[in-house]
Amino acid sequence: MSTFDDRERAYEAKFAHDADLRFKADARRNRLLGEWAAGLLGKEGEEARSYAMSVVTADFQQPGDEDVFQKVAADLEGKADQATIRAKMAELLVEARRQVVDEAN
Template sequence: MSTFDDRENAFESKFAHDAEMQFRAEARRNKLVALWAAGLMGKSEEDSQAYVGQVLAADLEEAGIEDVVRKVAADLAGKASADEVRAKMHEMLTVAKTQLMTEF
């Protein structure tokens, strides 16, 4: 195998790893946002975990974060605006990435 092939394989591996880590970070962010929202809604621990599943499922509706923002903002019904949900999602993405880095 040539050096070029080795470099190509290394770049492909890095790309795959980065894509997987981004997916994990976004899923973790959504979980953290769901738990935050569940706390604002006064849900029990069991109901909070069920809500996490609902938010994760909502993320599959379309690309980007707007599907999650719409779901969480609608569920919070005035307890937090869509802009506040977006800000919390941004904040939680940083937390999620930090958590994932400490796990690996």
């Protein structure tokens, strides 16, 4: 094995690790967003948890965040505007990343 091969493996491992953290942070953000939206919709307990999970699974419909945004925006029509939802998504992504990194350490 050469140093180049070792370095290549290290980069590949780091890329896979970073991708895994991004996936976990996105899923966590979606759950947090679902919990926030559930509160605005007056859902509590199991109903709120179920709704939050429906937001998480909405992310698997198409690449990117737009599918999650569209679901939450449709559900919160009249309760939160698009700018508020997008701002909350950005805020919660920061929080989700922090949580995921803290759990990984």
